[in-house]
Amino acid sequence: MEQITMTQEAHEEQRLAMYYQPVVSIYDGSAPGQGVAPCHGVIGFEGLIRMVHPQRGILAPAAFANALDHPRLARRIGCFVLDAVLTQGEQWHRDGFPLRMSMNISARHLLDPEFLNDMRAALAAHPDLAPEMCEIEVTETAPMLDFPKAQETLRACNNLGLRVALDDFGTGSASLSYLQKLPAQTIKVDRSFVRDILNDPRDFAIVAGVTTTANMLGLEVVAEGVETVGQLQLLKTLDCRAMQGYLFSKPMPADEVPGWVESFNILNYSNYLPTAHCKISADITTNSFLVAPQLRVLQCVKALQGKGTVPDRVLGPNDECHCHLGTWLERQKTKFFIPSKIDRLHHDLHQLLRDAHSLLPNCKDVDSIGRRLISLNEQLMALVCQWIRDRG
Structure with a gap:
């Protein structure tokens, strides 16, 4: 009232x-x-x-x-x-x-x-x-x-x-x-x-x-x-x-x-508008699921530098199964065989983030870890995109 x-x-x-x-x-x-x-x-x-x-x-x-x-x-x-x-x-x-x-x-x-x-x-x-x-x-x-x-x-x-x-x-x-x-x-x-x-x-x-x-x-x-x-x-x-x-x-x-x-x-x-590693016009959500990990890795690098917070579904023991890429890969597994190297690199990326986070806030190798994260993610995205092209 x-x-x-x-x-x-x-x-x-x-x-x-x-x-x-x-x-x-x-x-x-x-x-x-x-x-x-x-x-x-x-x-x-x-x-x-x-x-x-x-x-x-x-x-x-x-x-x-x-x-x-x-x-x-x-x-x-x-x-x-x-x-x-x-x-x-x-x-x-x-x-x-x-x-x-x-x-x-x-x-x-x-x-x-x-x-x-x-x-x-x-x-x-x-x-x-x-x-x-x-x-x-x-x-x-x-x-x-x-x-x-x-x-x-x-x-x-x-x-x-x-x-x-x-x-x-x-x-x-x-x-x-x-x-x-x-x-x-x-x-x-x-x-x-x-x-x-x-x-x-x-x-x-x-x-x-x-x-x-x-x-x-x-x-x-x-x-x-x-x-x-x-x-x-x-x-x-x-x-x-x-x-x-x-x-x-x-x-x-x-x-x-x-x-x-x-x-x-x-x-x-x-x-600010990114160019994806590979364009898949027939499935716009696939393109987006591949862009999301890139953005999240960059957000993680900034978090290591003290310029923000780590995104959700990154640091947990099984978060690689629940992030954007993990969700997309799980969906693909019902239809296609996923190369083991993709799963391994994806796991290694999350593990590197977990290990790096455990060293904060006094880690002296933040810049080096950040470069490794970006490099590892680029390798992962290149493999995923190559697999998509081979599959097509």
Whole structure:
């Protein structure tokens, strides 16, 4: 009840504000199906609500999340978000920044009988912003409350020219059939899977599955919560073209956006995008499983130098069976004979890491061990790739 009262007062006193976080394309500055983006790889911005509290300062939605979908406030706040985001987007377009504007729609507002009228009124009030440059984001759980109604409403939004994005995908009970049954153009893979994509083969498999399926359906995939270069590198191998996260920018006030857009260029990240030891176009997940060990070894070398932490599934006694490469090799063993030298080198790599870690923090041979790790991994990757070529 405290959150509801606090949020209602903030709304009445005009202390709700929108911050904006960019969505970027990691390829040539283009979003799939939309041609070349003129803003150096910036596809658009997601509007994220904030509360300006008299004592506590700027509050993120987690501080008042229960109020955002409350029967008394959901539509009122939803209308505020629509007007604020479209007003801002219209102004940016007039100023020469043709950015896609995304806005979050609560489940209750989406299913409200007046939602489409609210949406039409908001679009009519901002004629200089084309509906095609607007995207509504709904969580995958929202349609489950009334699937037929949600499906009908989202189709009507498409008919208005609006894009639809399924947000936080993978966290609810929705199945991949949602991608077939709901009229969405964008899938946003939840940050909880992206966060451990380098450490957990299961998270990697989920992201790979969603991304591959969505790409085959012609949908845009946005990876949420990208915070490290390693995540960016691995996502690229999965052909995940669009990303959002702190690696690029935290949410910012509207007045900071033009300067940020002018200074941002996705080409500055091109040096971070790896070339795999071998390309296997018929199986993109294979390529990614081979890139992941390279990134993890580099992370281990940095950890030995005191510049980070050792990834998961490295130091345990049987971790070579559970890391990305170990998981991939186990899958291959059901169909093919794996040369014993590959298994041995893979085991030796993990053992060298375990031995090196036991010598820290006073080991004097860190640089030498790091070079040995990289050399051993290069030998392993060369053998794996040669085996794949021979097998093909």
